[in-house]
Amino acid sequence: MSGHRTTKVLIIGSGPAGYSAGVYASRAMLQPILLQGIEPGGQLTTTTEVENWPGDTSVQGPDLMVRMESHARAMGCEIIQDQVTRLELGNRPFVAHGDSGTLYTAPAIILATGARAKWLGLESEEKFKGFGVSACATCDGFFFRDQEIVVIGGGNTAVEEALFLTNFASKVTLVHRRDSLRAEKVLQERLFAHPKIECLWFHTLEQVLGSDNPRGVEAVALRNIETGEMSQRPAKGVFIAIGHSPANELVIDSLETHLGGYVVTKPDSTETSIPGVFAAGDLTDHRYRQAVTSAGMGCMAALEAERFLAEGNFSQ
Ligand code: NAP
Numbered sequence: 185m186s187g188h189r190t191t192k193v194l195i196i197g198s199g200p201a202g203y204s205a206g207v208y209a210s211r212a213m214l215q216p217i218l219l220q221g222i223e224p225g226g227q228l229t230t231t232t233e234v235e236n237w238p239g240d241t242s243v244q245g246p247d248l249m250v251r252m253e254s255h256a257r258a259m260g261c262e263i264i265q266d267q268v269t270r271l272e273l274g275n276r277p278f279v280a281h282g283d284s285g286t287l288y289t290a291p292a293i294i295l296a297t298g299a300r301a302k303w304l305g306l307e308s309e310e311k312f313k314g315f316g317v318s319a320c321a322t323c324d325g326f327f328f329r330d331q332e333i334v335v336i337g338g339g340n341t342a343v344e345e346a347l348f349l350t351n352f353a354s355k356v357t358l359v360h361r362r363d364s365l366r367a368e369k370v371l372q373e374r375l376f377a378h379p380k381i382e383c384l385w386f387h388t389l390e391q392v393l394g395s396d397n398p399r400g401v402e403a404v405a406l407r408n409i410e411t412g413e414m415s416q417r418p419a420k421g422v423f424i425a426i427g428h429s430p431a432n433e434l435v436i437d438s439l440e441t442h443l444g445g446y447v448v449t450k451p452d453s454t455e456t457s458i459p460g461v462f463a464a465g466d467l468t469d470h471r472y473r474q475a476v477t478s479a480g481m482g483c484m485a486a487l488e489a490e491r492f493l494a495e496g497n498f499s500q
Contacts, residue, residue, distance in 0.1 A: 186286055191290045195296060196296060196434070197295065197298055197467075198253065198263070199225065199475075200478040202218055202296035203249075203253060204486070205296060206261035206486075207483075208487060214490060219288070226298045228245035229246045231245035232322055234475065236475075264282075268282060270434070271434045271438070273293075273439070277289040278291070294482070295462065296478075296482060298430075299430045301320070302428060304389060306391065312392045316419075316420060325421075332356075332357070333423065336359050336424050337358075337425035337426045338358075338361070338367065340371060341425040347381070350381060355382065358383045359384045386408055388409055389422070390406060403416050430447065446467070447467050459492070465478035
């Protein structure tokens, strides 16, 4: 597909921020176009149970995202699967280049590209990615039925992944560099009570050990950061859950960023350093990073885009 589409508001990203912006911009009669990338629904599609989305005591992350997408569509948001490869923000209307060859132009853009999992940067981690090393338990946990698994990290993601992996693994070892977790207390309680989970404090992953033919993980080499002592543990799966970084590649050279790449927005606003460009969700939020806060920011971005256009910034 190639061609040229124009819209008043272009929304890039399909997590809670993007879909909420789609709902609000549609109800403001702005006929927005929302572009989904290669992972429609974003990070929540790689989680299982979500227990902190208001109105649902428990909902599966992928189901929640399907509902959000349907809601945005029902309100009139046009949703297109097309990965944006380049954004021109130098002049208005702004131009987004889709992987399909289509050009999208709009006088207002809402960026909701989210964040993605961080890696440790070890050579052996890279070598065994997809062969036992993963950053997504819901995607890959199934492959480790009755095997020993190691999870690295101490935040919500690490604890949720460790708990989820007990559905498959014979044993899960959570390896953390400190002796306390960042994860919510309710998750910590579940973790500590689980008979299949062991926590290994003050340890870091130094190397993933495995075989070449067939390629696969056999063990991990760990370092005790208090004593410097090295040890090995058998493991068929290694899940890296050490946080996320903002997906800012499209705007890193054009928008102001801070704190490791988060897009700067004005206080109490989603306005970025370029008038008409709004940012919402994990791309800009280094503090809360919750589905509900992302959705709130998507709402703010749509309301601010509506006001921006109402002030006469129409050129398309
Ligand atoms: P996070 O809260 O930033 O935690 C990252 C963890 O990885 C920390 O424990 C950190 O250790 C550890 N870490 C970071 N770099 C490391 C390194 N190089 N080597 C070893 N360990 C390293 O990230 P997250 O768990 O992915 O969560 C991200 C955000 O999403 C958070 O705001 C979280 O609350 C939210 N989230 C919420 C839910 C939920 O509400 N159910 C689920 C998932 C995520 P230190 O503790 O020592 O810094």
